[in-house]
Amino acid sequence: MCFSADMSFGSAGLLIATGAVTTLKSSSKQQKMIAAIPLLFGFQQVAEGIVWQTMDAGTTSLMHKFGIFLFLAFAFVVWPSWLPWSLYHIEIKEKRKRILKVIGLLGLGVSLLAVFMLYGLEIKVNIVGHSLEYDYLNLKEILPPNLEAFLYFTPTVVPFFISSLRTVKKAGLLVLGSMFLAQAIGRQTTASVWCFFAALISLYVAVNVLWLQKGKLS
Numbered sequence: 001m002c003f004s005a006d007m008s009f010g011s012a013g014l015l016i017a018t019g020a021v022t023t024l025k026s027s028s029k030q031q032k033m034i035a036a037i038p039l040l041f042g043f044q045q046v047a048e049g050i051v052w053q054t055m056d057a058g059t060t061s062l063m064h065k066f067g068i069f070l071f072l073a074f075a076f077v078v079w080p081s082w083l084p085w086s087l088y089h090i091e092i093k094e095k096r097k098r099i100l101k102v103i104g105l106l107g108l109g110v111s112l113l114a115v116f117m118l119y120g121l122e123i124k125v126n127i128v129g130h131s132l133e134y135d136y137l138n139l140k141e142i143l144p145p146n147l148e149a150f151l152y153f154t155p156t157v158v159p160f161f162i163s164s165l166r167t168v169k170k171a172g173l174l175v176l177g178s179m180f181l182a183q184a185i186g187r188q189t190t191a192s193v194w195c196f197f198a199a200l201i202s203l204y205v206a207v208n209v210l211w212l213q214k215g216k217l218s
Contacts, residue, residue, distance in 0.1 A: 008049035011199060015042030018203055033086035034205065040082065041199040044074035051125055051132060068123055072134065076114035080107040080155040087159045087168060099162050107155030167208050174201045 019039025050067030160172025
């Protein structure tokens with residue numbers, strides 16, 4: 001997350017607490033995955049808090065390496081699979097459900113590719129302004145230019161607009177807008193900044209889906 005370690009850990013506490021409540025509050029098996037999204041984002045922000053706190057130690061610190069790996073594992077391994085399948089489980093229209101299933105299978109493929117990439121990538125983290133830049137030093141040697149953006153965008157953003165649920169579509173607009181805003185703030189720090197906004201959006205989804213509508217989606 002951008003700004004500081006304190007901001008990362010503070011927001012992580014809010015997300016984990018909210019996610020724990022929404023997960024426990026959800027009485028429907030179909031809603032369990034989407035209810036757990038704030039909880040998972042909370043753990044991701046803990047990981048980036050660790051990265052912030054160990055920046056001075058640099059690449060020699062095992063905790064620094066662990067924080068980087070955990071943050072990126074959530075970003076590129078967990079979310080491409082978790083998001084489309086969580087929306088698949090709450091979808092009520094069969095045709096759209098089938099489309100979400102196809103995207104979910106693509107997401108699983110992206111997650112598997114990301115596992116391979118994380119072990120092969122040389123990653124350096126820098127502070128740029130008030131955000132963290134994750135610099136993938138040898139990414140072009142592994143994937144053609146811009147292919148990773150297309151592969152990531154499809155399972156993490158498109159499913160919101162496939163869904164027939166108004167709550168999900170609104171969240172999709174927020175996700176898309178936050179992605180463009182993160183790009184505008186700085187392309188180098190997009191991963192960190194976008195995860196900050198996505199974490200906030202996850203709170204909106206959890207509250208709207210499980211609290212305001214008392215578990216009934218529309």
